[in-house]
Amino acid sequence: MQIIKKKDEFRASLLSWYHREKRDLPWRNTSNPYYIWVSEVMLQQTRVDTVIPYYERFIENFPTMETLATANENDLLKMWEGLGYYSRARNLQAGVREVVENYGGEVPATRKEISTLKGVGPYTAGAVLSIAYGVPEHAVDGNVMRVMSRLLLIEDDIAIPRTKKIFEVVVMDLIDKEDPSSFNQGLMELGATICTPKPKCLLCPVRDFCNAFHEGRQEELPVKTKKTKMKVIPVASFAVHNAHGEWLLRQRPSKGLLAGLWEFPMIELVDDKTLPEKVHEQFGVELQGLTDILTFKHIFSHITWEMTSYLARMTGTDSIPQGFQFFTPEEVESLPKPVPVLKIWEEIKRGRID
Known part of the structure; x- marks a missing residue:
């Protein structure tokens, strides 16, 4: 020096x-x-x-x-x-x-x-x-x-x-x-x-x-060693609505990643099961009319989510999954949401999704 x-x-x-x-x-x-x-x-x-x-x-x-x-x-x-x-x-x-x-x-x-x-x-x-x-x-x-x-x-x-x-x-x-x-x-x-x-x-x-x-x-300069390779996790998110035009969300736990924020149903894609199989296994519901919304990456400090998102409908015969609630669009607007959910919601609001 x-x-x-x-x-x-x-x-x-x-x-x-x-x-x-x-x-x-x-x-x-x-x-x-x-x-x-x-x-x-x-x-x-x-x-x-x-x-x-x-x-x-x-x-x-x-x-x-x-x-x-x-x-x-x-x-x-x-x-x-x-x-x-x-x-x-x-x-x-x-x-x-x-x-x-x-x-x-x-x-x-x-x-x-x-x-x-x-x-x-x-x-x-x-x-x-x-x-x-x-x-x-x-x-x-x-x-x-x-x-x-x-x-x-x-x-x-x-x-x-x-x-x-x-x-x-x-x-x-x-x-x-x-x-x-x-x-x-x-x-x-x-x-x-x-x-x-x-x-x-x-x-x-x-x-x-x-x-x-x-x-x-x-x-x-400066000298800075490279970080270890970031873990990449493939994730699917489902913007699920019902016949009344309400949307299904839940609040994340009060501790941990994105604590306390609201999200659509989401699953990690860690095996070879189909999307409907994984959704039924995790949430106990049958989704209809799966339609692509967005594919994007969301980078945290320690992991990266490779996100795929889908629009879907839930029939009136299924029970609401535990921990979830249906919200009107106005209520969804008022909920604090993480960036991945914001991106999906903004795409829906722009009217590009049928």
Whole structure:
């Protein structure tokens, strides 16, 4: 690992560029620690362009920590619908409840206290502290590790959790004590727009300070070992309706994958049985008029579903499978649904299905 010799010049170059070129994002127009907390949770593993409408809708519906703390979980999940990683929403609500109950509705302003809150890790803690309160604390995410690995020729594997400590130390050494908010956001912005996996070095405001650029090694860094091969599971989902135009759904368990969200009947295709055989075996019903809807992949952090979906009818002679209910289209709209179900439902609503 090398060093940056002219730290003041580096900070000045980064901050000047950030103030001149930063994107106009809604969470950058506030110093409210709750709003910044919400934005940082949403931005984890989600693109900025995707987050903006979710953030604005979320803040409109839960404008204070008290409104979120007392919100019904179904309403919370509906606001989060489509963002994925729904445990983030539940953890955010749990953390906000702790603030309301234990801190009088004031988000703690020290790393020690804020880090005790549910769902608040080192990055989120540093982001809220530096951006909302102006506390010089590190906020190291993937973008920042990519930037710093190139600037300082850090060759440690960023896929190993303990490596993050190295980056936290170097950021604390470089951070601008007068404006830590802009410094941290500047590093994040640089990683998101310039120092990307395929870096745009000719546009970089701190290129003169970059050891990897001077050695022509910028595309070698950061070092990151590949993940083990993801498990792929073939899955079939059935949008089942009855003679009254109602749709069959059930709520997933309160723990585990997509916890608490509503889904159509779904089966894993792990043997050679026909679809009607598997449906009857698992749900005890006979489906009629099977029609293709969509085929697509849905990628989780650890598995991929290869989804096939079908439209089907259920006769009045079959009993409703255990755990399922029929819902009107208006009721289906109001239920919080995971992305695969949303895709199927949107296709049905577009009227492409007979």
